[in-house]
Amino acid sequence: xxxxxxxxxxxxxxxxxxxxxxxxxxxxxxxxxxxxxxxxxxxxxxxxxxxxxxxxxxxxxxxxxxxxxxxxxxxxxxxxxxxxxxxxxxxxxxxxxxxxxxxxxxxxxxxxxxxxxxxxxxxxxxxxxxxxxxxxxxxxxxxxxxxxxxxxxxxxxxxxxxxxxxxxxxxxxxxxxxxxxxxxxxxxxxxxxxxxxxxxxxxxxxxxxxxxxxxxxxxxxxxxxxxxxxxxxxxxxxxxxxxxxxxxxxxxxxxxxxxxxxxxxxxxxxxxxxxxxxxxxxxxxxxxxxxxxxxxxxxxxxxxxxx
Amino acid sequence: xxxxxxxxxxxxxxxxxxxxxxxxxxxxxxxxxxxxxxxxxxxxxxxxxxxxxxxxxxxxxxxxxxxxxxxxxxxxxxxxxxxxxxxxxxxxxxxxxxxxxxxxxxxxxxxxxxxxxxxxxxxxxxxxxxxxxxxxxxxxxxxxxxxxxxxxxxxxxxxxxxxxxxxxxxxxxxxxxxxxxxxxxxxxxxxxxxxxxxxxxxxxxxxxxxxxxxxxxxxxxxxxxxxxxxxxxxxxxxxxxxxxxxxxxxxxxxxxxxxxxxxxxxxxxxxxxxxxxxxxxxxxxxxxxxxxxxxxxxxxxxxxxxxxxxxxxxxxxxxxxxxxxxxxxxxxxxxxxxxxxxxxxxxxxxxxxxxxxxxxxxxxxxxxxxxxxxxxxxxxxxxxxxxxxxxxxxxxxxxxxxxxxxxxxxxxxxxxxxxxxxxxxxxxxxxxxxxxxxxxxxxxxxxxxxxxxxxxxxxxxxxxxxxxxxxxxxxxxxxxxxxxxxxxxxxxxxxxxxxxxxxxxxxxxxxxxxxxxxxxxxxxxxxxxxxxxxxxxxxxxxxxxxxxxxxxxxxxxxxxxxxxxxxxxxxxxxxxxxxxxxxxxxxxxxxxxxxxxxxxxxxxxxxxxxxxxxxxxxxxxxxxxxxxxxxxxxxxxxxxxxxxxxxxxxxxxxxxxxxxxxxxxxxxxxxxxxxx
Numbered sequence: 001x002x003x004x005x006x007x008x009x010x011x012x013x014x015x016x017x018x019x020x021x022x023x024x025x026x027x028x029x030x031x032x033x034x035x036x037x038x039x040x041x042x043x044x045x046x047x048x049x050x051x052x053x054x055x056x057x058x059x060x061x062x063x064x065x066x067x068x069x070x071x072x073x074x075x076x077x078x079x080x081x082x083x084x085x086x087x088x089x090x091x092x093x094x095x096x097x098x099x100x101x102x103x104x105x106x107x108x109x110x111x112x113x114x115x116x117x118x119x120x121x122x123x124x125x126x127x128x129x130x131x132x133x134x135x136x137x138x139x140x141x142x143x144x145x146x147x148x149x150x151x152x153x154x155x156x157x158x159x160x161x162x163x164x165x166x167x168x169x170x171x172x173x174x175x176x177x178x179x180x181x182x183x184x185x186x187x188x189x190x191x192x193x194x195x196x197x198x199x200x201x202x203x204x205x206x207x208x209x210x211x212x213x214x215x216x217x218x219x220x221x222x223x224x225x226x227x228x229x230x231x232x233x234x235x236x237x238x239x240x241x242x243x244x245x246x247x248x249x250x251x252x253x254x255x256x257x258x259x260x261x262x263x264x265x266x267x268x269x270x271x272x273x274x275x276x277x278x279x280x281x282x283x284x285x286x287x288x289x290x291x292x293x294x295x296x297x298x299x300x301x302x303x304x305x306x307x
Numbered sequence: 308x309x310x311x312x313x314x315x316x317x318x319x320x321x322x323x324x325x326x327x328x329x330x331x332x333x334x335x336x337x338x339x340x341x342x343x344x345x346x347x348x349x350x351x352x353x354x355x356x357x358x359x360x361x362x363x364x365x366x367x368x369x370x371x372x373x374x375x376x377x378x379x380x381x382x383x384x385x386x387x388x389x390x391x392x393x394x395x396x397x398x399x400x401x402x403x404x405x406x407x408x409x410x411x412x413x414x415x416x417x418x419x420x421x422x423x424x425x426x427x428x429x430x431x432x433x434x435x436x437x438x439x440x441x442x443x444x445x446x447x448x449x450x451x452x453x454x455x456x457x458x459x460x461x462x463x464x465x466x467x468x469x470x471x472x473x474x475x476x477x478x479x480x481x482x483x484x485x486x487x488x489x490x491x492x493x494x495x496x497x498x499x500x501x502x503x504x505x506x507x508x509x510x511x512x513x514x515x516x517x518x519x520x521x522x523x524x525x526x527x528x529x530x531x532x533x534x535x536x537x538x539x540x541x542x543x544x545x546x547x548x549x550x551x552x553x554x555x556x557x558x559x560x561x562x563x564x565x566x567x568x569x570x571x572x573x574x575x576x577x578x579x580x581x582x583x584x585x586x587x588x589x590x591x592x593x594x595x596x597x598x599x600x601x602x603x604x605x606x607x608x609x610x611x612x613x614x615x616x617x618x619x620x621x622x623x624x625x626x627x628x629x630x631x632x633x634x635x636x637x638x639x640x641x642x643x644x645x646x647x648x649x650x651x652x653x654x655x656x657x658x659x660x661x662x663x664x665x666x667x668x669x670x671x672x673x674x675x676x677x678x679x680x681x682x683x684x685x686x687x688x689x690x691x692x693x694x695x696x697x698x699x700x701x702x703x704x705x706x707x708x709x710x711x712x713x714x715x716x717x718x719x720x721x722x723x724x725x726x727x728x729x730x731x732x733x734x735x736x737x738x739x740x741x742x743x744x745x746x747x748x749x750x751x752x753x754x755x756x757x758x759x760x761x762x763x764x765x766x767x768x769x770x771x772x773x774x775x776x777x778x779x780x781x782x783x784x785x786x787x788x789x790x791x792x793x794x795x796x797x798x799x800x801x802x803x804x805x806x807x808x809x810x811x812x813x814x815x816x817x818x819x820x821x822x823x824x825x826x827x828x829x830x831x832x833x834x835x836x837x838x839x840x841x842x843x844x845x846x847x848x849x850x851x852x853x854x855x856x857x858x859x860x861x862x863x864x865x866x867x868x869x870x871x872x873x874x875x876x877x878x879x880x881x882x883x884x885x886x887x888x889x890x891x892x893x894x895x896x897x898x899x900x901x902x903x904x905x906x907x908x909x910x911x912x913x914x915x916x917x918x919x920x921x922x923x924x925x926x927x928x929x930x931x932x933x934x935x936x937x938x939x940x941x942x943x944x945x946x947x948x949x950x951x952x953x954x955x956x957x958x959x960x961x962x963x964x965x966x967x968x969x970x971x972x973x974x975x976x977x978x979x980x981x982x983x
Contacts (some may be wrong), residue, residue, distance in 0.1 A: 015882065058418065062417065062418050063416060065418070065740075066415060066417075066740070066743075067742075067956075068472040070417060070418075074417045074421070074423075077417055077419045077421050078419045080416060080419070081418075081420075103455070107458055109446070110458065110459075137460060138454040138455070138458045138462075141453075141454045142454075142455055144611070145455060170367060171366070175363070181906075187371045201807035201809060201810070202804070202807075204807060206805055206806060206807070206907070206909065207803055207807060207907070208788060208838045208839075208840040208907055208909070209788065209808055209840060210372075210374075210806040210808060210809060211808075211809065212407055214369065214370055215367075215369050215370065216369055219431070219432065220369065223786070223843075223844075224430055224843065225843050225844060226843040226853060227843055227844070227845070229843075230844075236508055246847075247843055248841055248842075248843040248853035248855075248906050249841070249907065250842065250906065251745040255624055263367075264365045264366055264367035265367060267368060270538065270879055273538075274538075
């Protein structure tokens with residue numbers, strides 16, 4: 001028998017060496033099978049049923065904490081979260097982690113000892129049969145975390161984004177303004193429009209804030225003069241006095257001296273890390289969505305299922 | 308404790324983020340639930356566009372300004388990591404996103420973590436922020452909420468209670484246990500430190516015999532706070548500070564301090580009351596570990612809840628004057644739990660009607676939480692910052708230096724993880740679980756204020772330098788600008804208000820000193836040059852109307868001899884610009900406003916009562932015209948048939964007769980001290 005097996009393997013190796021494509025497909029098939037075995041539920045469209053007493057308990061907890069009963073939408077959100085947790089735990093159990101994870105085994109034994117029971121194999125088996133691993137909050141959390149870790153590890157790698165992609169350019173303005181507390185009369189307005197930007201302060205009424213602003217963006221301007229003023233300045237042409245514009249302080253003649261789109265400087269390392277974090281969050285979300293798609297869940301109600 | 312040179316290790320961040328990603332739903336920020344939004348509370352921010360300004364890694368700062376800009380920020384904020392943040396699910400990352408203008412999911416939440424109110428968004432981004440979760444109980448909170456760290460601790464009776472009722476848990480083994488049990492933290496007695504021998508034994512039993520489990524568990528949230536601080540710090544655009552709150556409450560009297568670090572070199576875990584049972588212990592331990600790049604300052608707050616204990620003498624409180632002066636340049640004068648500037652209690656500021664502002668009806672935490680205070684009560688006048696400033700003058704005569712030479716800041720102390728959420732029109736509450744519809748907080752709380760620093764640029768160093776030199780001011784929320792210089796008639800010309808702001812500052816810098824500084828004998832009669840500009844942001848009448856100013860004042864305190872030759876302190880409030888009366892009106896039936904008022908107030912003021920032999924301080928206060936208080940706004944949505952003889956709990960605050968209907972927002976400039 002040994003010689004036969006070696007012979008078969010040798011022939012397979014020779015075939016793969018001669019024909020790489022079938023070899024690649026075979027290897028892919030094997031990986032797919034392994035993936036199906038370890039990273040997909042054993043039964044497609046498995047079912048999660050949330051028992052009616054549990055639903056009642058969740059509803060009671062809500063009411064206790066918030067002082068009112070949940071609406072249908074709110075209750076549905078609660079149940080969705082519970083169902084997702086049950087899916088993750090079911091997946092973890094399908095992989096046997098409730099029996100071979102050391103944290104869970106230790107917790108099992110602690111529970112048994114707390115109950116005054118021995119923690120030998122028979123007692124453990126009894127505990128498993130009584131679904132202790134599904135009921136204990138610590139074990140549930142552990143199983144859920146393990147499964148989420150596995151999903152994240154098994155999720156397809158995110159498409160690498162160009163790390164040097166620059167952020168959106170920001171419009172930066174430089175401007176001067178002549179401030180008048182009261183309305184500027186037409187005759188004076190005509191004169192002021194011939195002033196140079198450097199004369200802004202001396203031609204103004206007393207004003208605490210600056211008369212010249214360099215390379216500021218619309219939010220910067222809004223904080224000083226209000227959002228409406230900032231919006232108007234943001235669309236002004238350059239090189240001539242415009243206005244007067246109103247602000248909370250009074251009237252302003254504004255002369256934009258420079259409009260420049262500036263690409264904010266990026267810290268490349270921080271950008272890379274931020275994108276990595278986002279990518280992991282997205283991968284986990286996708287994996288969870290995929291998991292949800294492989295389950296049906298519903299609420300038990302007098303022996304029949306809803307949803 | 309050894310120095311932990313915290314540098315952002317890229318690999319560490321990646322690992323941490325991966326662990327966070329594996330942490331299950333309890334680690335994910337809550338998502339907004341569809342279908343339960345309340346459109347009345349949404350805020351249209353299309354004008355300002357702060358939501359587009361939240362990219363944490365892109366920054367193109369404006370050039371530095373040698374005349375210094377006003378930067379508005381938050382130096383007192385709690386997230387989910389604080390044991391007493393019983394309602395929020397927001398973590399440091401969420402808090403910073405909020406500060407930068409992004410909407411976040413604020414309390415209350417449903418069981419699945421969906422916010423039950425519309426996305427909450429600041430009206431305009433902050434310039435800087437520090438997250439100051441309680442240094443105490445970081446580990447306690449983690450052990451009670453994460454079953455995978457330590458199963459015995461997770462299932463301890465304390466943690467079971469905490470998970471069922473967080474407020475009860477906090478009172479049993481957190482702040483309540485620490486504050487309400489005199490045996491735990493007796494009044495500090497200098498020279499008698501016997502009770503401090505086993506401070507870790509004061510922790511809950513589940514922390515382990517030496518508190519080691521809680522100490523270890525505290526590292527994870529502390530590391531996350533530090534990592535997020537580094538992640539969101541954008542020199543020139545947005546500044547974060549490494550920080551925490553030191554939570555000392557002997558016999559429930561508030562002696563809390565926020566510890567703010569200049570840079571990245573910080574202790575490996577916060578030095579809490581368990582390691583440092585008195586403020587001098589805190590400073591000494593911080594001094595031991597903080598050298599080189601590690602620089603810190605501590606900011607006390609809520610003297611209004613200190614039951615007279617905040618401003619005790621060096622003998623009574625066991626501190627060294629020089630040490631306190633060095634470690635503690637600033638004080639938080641205003642926050643959600645009220646105003647600490649002054650009050651009108653007997654012997655306090657009875658002739659200053661503007662002291663009737665956001666007063667908390669409690670003298671310590673016992674009274675704040677339980678409504679009763681069986682402990683001995685100190686005179687209410689001793690709970691104010693103004694009293695502390697005056698006491699500082701007295702102690703200066705006795706000890707040669709003033710221990711309470713404080714500059715001012717304000718902040719929120721929000722326990723919702725919402726830095727700078729100070730809008731009276733959009734107050735979501737601050738700590739307890741708020742109702743979905745109803746009044747969001749106890750009537751005596753308020754949205755809190757902001758810290759403002761005059762600095763050349765928006766960086767840690769520039770802002771921290773401003774804190775140290777006290778060129779700071781506090782606002783009760785609005786972003787008015789307030790500038791003050793002190794000097795004399797030759798240095799500060801009488802016509803300083805007649806020119807531009809730039810010339811005002813140049814003259815002030817050249818011939819005087821800015822707020823937070825000292826004037827000295829020989830310079831003659833003090834002259835103050837003060838200029839205030841209103842907040843230009845439209846906040847009223849459906850956010851179309853900015854609120855003008857009303858009055859600009861100088862508050863002077865000084866020390867003189869009484870008839871027996873004993874030193875006594877006095878105070879005087881001077882109106883220096885504006886007027887008490889105007890045509891401005893508030894209609895509290897719909898909170899609309901009408902009328903007018905000055906958008907700027909400026910004064911050059913000489914002290915008419917100057918006596919060169921009397922040490923004194925001068926600070927300025929600018930107040931806005933009245934507007935509706937947050938509670939009045941929320942009560943507009945109360946049922947029309949609200950029965951105040953038996954109101955539902957969520958609307959009961961609308962039936963409190965003593966709750967003020969309007970508020971006069973304000974700013975307080977750090978004092979300038981005259982010294983002989």
